[in-house]
Amino acid sequence: MFRDNVSKFVYSAVLAVLMLGASSNAWAKVALQDVRIWAAPDHTRIVFDLGGRVHYKLFTLENPNRVVIDIRNAYGEKGSYQNIDGKGLIKSVRTGVRNGHDIRVVLDVQGQIEHESFALDPNDQYSHRLVVDLKPVGQQPQIVDDEPEITIAEPQVPDGTQKYTPSLRVVAIDAGHGGEDHGARGPKGTKEKHVALAISRELAKLINAQPGMKGVLIRDGDYYIGLRERMDRARKYDADLFVSIHADAFRRSSARGGSVYVLSSRGASSEYARWLARRENASDLVGGVSLKGKDNTLASVMLDLTQSASLEASFDVGGRILSQMGKLGHLHKKTVQQAGFMVLKSPDIPSVLVETAFISNPGEEQKLRSSHYQKKMAAAIFDGVHGYFSTYRPAGETVASAGAFTTHKIRQGETLSEIAQQYRVRLNDLRAANNIRGDVVRVGQVLTIPTDS
Numbered sequence: 001m002f003r004d005n006v007s008k009f010v011y012s013a014v015l016a017v018l019m020l021g022a023s024s025n026a027w028a029k030v031a032l033q034d035v036r037i038w039a040a041p042d043h044t045r046i047v048f049d050l051g052g053r054v055h056y057k058l059f060t061l062e063n064p065n066r067v068v069i070d071i072r073n074a075y076g077e078k079g080s081y082q083n084i085d086g087k088g089l090i091k092s093v094r095t096g097v098r099n100g101h102d103i104r105v106v107l108d109v110q111g112q113i114e115h116e117s118f119a120l121d122p123n124d125q126y127s128h129r130l131v132v133d134l135k136p137v138g139q140q141p142q143i144v145d146d147e148p149e150i151t152i153a154e155p156q157v158p159d160g161t162q163k164y165t166p167s168l169r170v171v172a173i174d175a176g177h178g179g180e181d182h183g184a185r186g187p188k189g190t191k192e193k194h195v196a197l198a199i200s201r202e203l204a205k206l207i208n209a210q211p212g213m214k215g216v217l218i219r220d221g222d223y224y225i226g227l228r229e230r231m232d233r234a235r236k237y238d239a240d241l242f243v244s245i246h247a248d249a250f251r252r253s254s255a256r257g258g259s260v261y262v263l264s265s266r267g268a269s270s271e272y273a274r275w276l277a278r279r280e281n282a283s284d285l286v287g288g289v290s291l292k293g294k295d296n297t298l299a300s301v302m303l304d305l306t307q308s309a310s311l312e313a314s315f316d317v318g319g320r321i322l323s324q325m326g327k328l329g330h331l332h333k334k335t336v337q338q339a340g341f342m343v344l345k346s347p348d349i350p351s352v353l354v355e356t357a358f359i360s361n362p363g364e365e366q367k368l369r370s371s372h373y374q375k376k377m378a379a380a381i382f383d384g385v386h387g388y389f390s391t392y393r394p395a396g397e398t399v400a401s402a403g404a405f406t407t408h409k410i411r412q413g414e415t416l417s418e419i420a421q422q423y424r425v426r427l428n429d430l431r432a433a434n435n436i437r438g439d440v441v442r443v444g445q446v447l448t449i450p451t452d453s
């Protein structure tokens with residue numbers, strides 16, 4: 001009896017608090033503080049800065065094409081949402097008050113639009129935000145060749161000799177941050193995203209002036225690209241190297257100098273598990289040989305080899321960049337560092353991240369702002385990259401000629417045991433690698449030759 005009363009009391013108290021919470025939410029209006037638009041080549045992002053969480057409704061209208069966003073229970077802070085210029089896919093922005101307590105934002109857009117919207121909680125730069133991403137309906141990917149192509153390599157000469165044919169070296173240059181994400185900020189307010197892009201553009205110019213080399217900018221404007229998307233774009237460009245450009249920051253303003261990072265093995269192994277899980281789509285990862293249908297062990301060996309070859313190359317190019325940067329100025333770390341940066345996680349593309357200097361250091365911020373220094377920094381990175389392409393040969397075999405990636409097309413009259421002998425692999429390993437039970441092979445069948453280690 002007593003217990004029943006107590007629980008009833010507790011229950012009603014909780015109910016009252018809930019109602020109080022609900023009612024205060026219902027009447028407190030949320031301030032719309034600012035509106036920003038970022039235009040990327042393939043999408044446009046509009047961001048609403050808000051004093052708190054909001055309810056909103058978003059829908060599209062045709063003739064003419066519009067996107068309508070109703071922000072419930074909100075008011076505009078001193079002209080925050082008036083006179084906003086259109087950008088990218090947004091031709092113009094109109095705003096008004098609706099039902100006395102909502103803000104209606106109408107975006108006049110180019111063509112038919114797909115939209116995606118989400119709310120973000122405050123971080124150290126921004127308050128609550130509502131983010132709306134717009135892209136054209138049925139947009140083709142920016143870069144063609146989206147489908148992974150399965151090409152089977154010609155049989156390798158067993159003694160390991162391989163012709164070296166110079167081909168175009170593609171360097172994907174990734175200017176860190178962008179758009180909403182400013183990166184670090186200097187004492188004078190210099191934003192890392194701007195410095196990173198300026199140096200990246202200089203680097204691209206130098207690379208493109210070099211015969212046999214091509215520099216592609218992953219981001220070429222003030223907009224944000226997701227980290228995974230940055231890696232994906234590099235792959236679509238068929239990049240041989242990925243260089244991410246940043247500027248460092250630290251609480252202590254005396255911290256100074258550049259550093260270069262490659263992926264840490266811990267970062268590599270967690271990502272590697274992920275890639276492995278997605279191996280159905282990963283046919284382009286290992287020298288054109290599909291991992292589809294391969295058992296886990298073989299797939300893991302193939303990815304592992306690819307990843308260690310990439311990391312070895314990353315260390316090489318990173319060391320060269322670092323020593324060039326050392327000629328230019330102070331180094332924060334004199335050896336190549338390892339960290340689990342997301343953008344470095346492509347298992348098949350050697351990747352480095354360059355922290356050019358400390359933007360939080362007043363002297364280095366000053367340098368980073370000057371186009372003269374930006375050019376010199378780009379030149380130092382370029383020298384490292386160029387040195388890598390002209391002289392680097394992997395300590396082991398190249399990825400393409402490593403045993404795991406060799407394939408063999410069955411010709412008339414060949415038997416499985418002959419092929420095993422030819423490549424010096426055990427017959428059972430050869431069977432396992434190709435899911436073959438007995439000895440039956442057919443002419444034209446392409447076998448994967450496993451490593452003999």
Ligand SMILES: [Zn+2]
Nearest residue numbers: 176183246247
């Ligand atoms: Zn950064």
